[in-house]
Amino acid sequence: MSTFLQRCARVALAASLLASAGLAHAAYPERPVTLVVTFPPGGTVDVVARLIGPKLAAELGQPVVIENRGGAGGMIGGAMVARAKPDGYTLMLDASNHAQNPAIQPRMQFDTLKDFAPVSLLLRAPNILVVTPSSEIRTVEDLVRLGKDDKNPVYFASSGPGSAQHLGGELFNLLAKTQLQHVAYKGGGPAMIDVMSGQVPVMFASMGSSWQHVKNGKLRAVATGGSQRSPVAPEMATIAESGVPGFESYEWNAVFAPTGTPAEIVDQVSQALAKVLKDPGIAQQLAAIGAEPVGSTPADLDTFRRAEIAKWQKVVKEAGLKLD
Structure with missing residues (x-):
């Protein structure tokens, strides 16, 4: 075979392989x-x-x-x-x-x-700030005020060290200059149970796991953690607009x-x-x-x-x- 024909064959083979690859991807998933x-x-x-x-x-x-x-x-x-x-x-x-x-x-x-x-x-x-229904914390301002008291620390629960709820609380501490104390649990379920019962008063909870408890009165929602009000609860203010600008946790x-x-x-x-x-x-x-x-x-x-x-x-x- 001549050099010219060999080159043509290689070009044809390459074109065929490219076409095959395109067909394989186009057929996804098989x-x-x-x-x-x-x-x-x-x-x-x-x-x-x-x-x-x-x-x-x-x-x-x-x-x-x-x-x-x-x-x-x-x-x-x-x-x-x-x-x-x-x-x-x-x-x-x-x-x-x-x-x-x-x-x-x-x-x-x-x-x-x-x-x-x-x-x-x-x-x-958005993460949502929830508290025990009997808690004296009814607003973000209440939490900021109480969270600066060295003699009577306020505790917040999370599903574990490094979890979204933990880091949400730490973000709150940094922005509000509070000293909320972290209590880590082995999972969001046990943490939320203790907040509902009053063992720990505060949680920056997942809205997905806490919203039903808010609706049935087992938790009280204070504010949401998004940059804007949640379409699910448009009447509820965000933490950012309630005195802690810059707070955003999803x-x-x-x-x-x-x-x-x-x-x-x-x-x-x-x-x-x-x-x-x-x-x-x-x-x-x-x-x-x-x-x-x-x-x-x-x-x-x-x-x-x-x-x-x-x-x-x-x-x-x-x-x-x-x-x-």
Whole structure:
């Protein structure tokens, strides 16, 4: 074969391979997709996964298998996904710990920014300042005043050291110049039970897990932690507008893929999730747990998570927080 014909054959082969690759990506997915949830069954993150899973499956045309890999504040599931093949068949549903762990965890099994490709910010739910119904704390101003009393410390509960509730309380301390004392529990459930019973008076709780208790009178909501009032409770002021400017604390859920997943697959999943979150039924069910649907682009999620990581790193540094 002449040199000219050899070159033509190589060009044809390369074109064929490129076409095949394009067809492979265009055909995605050809089998079930696994959505790894970084928290155990029954919690808010799991509820969200099982809410969107069937709708996402319908958009993709393949089953979406929910696999719970909870533990270590989301790091067990994260380590699994970081090592997964970047082909679009393993995705991760993570929460705000995605940005908080790099700020406070001394030993990480992965690099949050380098090992995960952003897909979509699904939702945000503001943390909400709740107190025991019998508490004398009825306003943010009350908490600020009482929180500056050295002789009678005010305690706040959280689901554990380094959790969103813990860091929310520390952010409050920094901005309001209070000295609220942290009480860590092994999970949000036990913490909330003790706040309802009056063992600990205050919690910067997840709206998703606390809102039902507020509605049935077992907790009293004082203010929400978002930058704006929540559509779920528009009559309730934010902590920022109640005397602690700059306070902003959300719990959020987002989907990520292993770094190296083809951009066209990431975009396809992101667009499918955006459609799912526009479903009126999904929006209504998310509102019931105090969450606002988002459905962002991959680029917007990347900007959001980088800002969140930087924010919590600053809080941890200024508060002098350390985990053993």
